[in-house]
Amino acid sequence: MGARNKLLLEIEPGVAVVRRVVERARASVAGPVYVVTGHQAEKVREALAGLDCIFVHNPDFADGLSGSVRAGFGAAVDAGADGVIAFLGDMPFVPEAAITAVREAASANPGRMVQAVTGGRPAHPVWLPARLSALVDRLEGDHGIRGMIAGSGEEMITVEVGGQAAVDLDTPQDYAAALAAGKPAHGD
Numbered sequence: 001m002g003a004r005n006k007l008l009l010e011i012e013p014g015v016a017v018v019r020r021v022v023e024r025a026r027a028s029v030a031g032p033v034y035v036v037t038g039h040q041a042e043k044v045r046e047a048l049a050g051l052d053c054i055f056v057h058n059p060d061f062a063d064g065l066s067g068s069v070r071a072g073f074g075a076a077v078d079a080g081a082d083g084v085i086a087f088l089g090d091m092p093f094v095p096e097a098a099i100t101a102v103r104e105a106a107s108a109n110p111g112r113m114v115q116a117v118t119g120g121r122p123a124h125p126v127w128l129p130a131r132l133s134a135l136v137d138r139l140e141g142d143h144g145i146r147g148m149i150a151g152s153g154e155e156m157i158t159v160e161v162g163g164q165a166a167v168d169l170d171t172p173q174d175y176a177a178a179l180a181a182g183k184p185a186h187g188d
Contacts, residue, residue: 005040006169007089008047011178016047017169020092026051028099029085036072038062064142073128073136082110083129086145090169091124093178098161102127105159113156116165120158123165 007018018035025033033053037044038061045055058071069086076084085102087094098116105114106127114127126145128136132154139148169175 004172005043006175008040008043009169009175011092017092018044018089019047019051021087021089021094022048022051022053024092024094024096024099025085025087026053028096029103031081032076032079034072034076034084035089036068038068064140066139066141069139069145069148070136073133077130077133081130083127086124086126086128088124088168091165091167092169093164093167094124095162095164098123098159098165099125101159101161105157109157113152113154115156115158116161117158118161118163118166120160121166123161125165 008016011017011020022033022035033051034056035044035048035053036056036058038058041055041057054075056071056075058068060067072086073084083106085099085106094116102114102116102125106112106129111129111131113129113132116123116125128145132152135148135152135154167174167178169178
């Protein structure tokens with residue numbers, strides 16, 4: 001995204017991308033929502049003003065996604081969570097139904113990873129049981145959950161959730177295409 005922080009871009013007037021992600025998470029999960037901050041942490045906090053969430057700062061955010069995954073997962077597990085439903089801050093179109101499907105599969109199989117998929121391809125969110133702490137701690141660089149799952153040898157449950165669960169905003173073209181397509185900001 002160049003100099004622009006994609007999490008702070010407006011997905012609709014007055015609503016930052018990261019705010020939409022947290023709103024969806026808050027609406028779909030019963031437990032606390034942990035938000036990992038890094039670059040422009042204070043601006044991200046401001047964009048989330050008024051939302052019930054717990055902030056965890058990742059001082060090593062420049063080293064890649066893995067540090068944020070470790071920080072958020074670790075904070076939640078250290079607070080007693082039996083697992084984490086992991087979201088990415090640049091994926092504001094994940095339908096609440098996708099989050100619910102992953103949550104329900106995790107409830108039925110709490111010790112196994114649950115991966116949302118769309119057309120058989122990995123999507124989000126992902127359930128990571130607390131028992132995988134050692135595996136999460138080994139994540140490095142700009143590798144997130146997908147790389148961990150692929151190389152873990154762990155059995156995983158997949159849940160088909162639909163195409164919007166794979167739409168992220170990594171480039172200016174992704175952002176422009178999402179706005180032009182008029183992706184829904186609420187619901188499914």
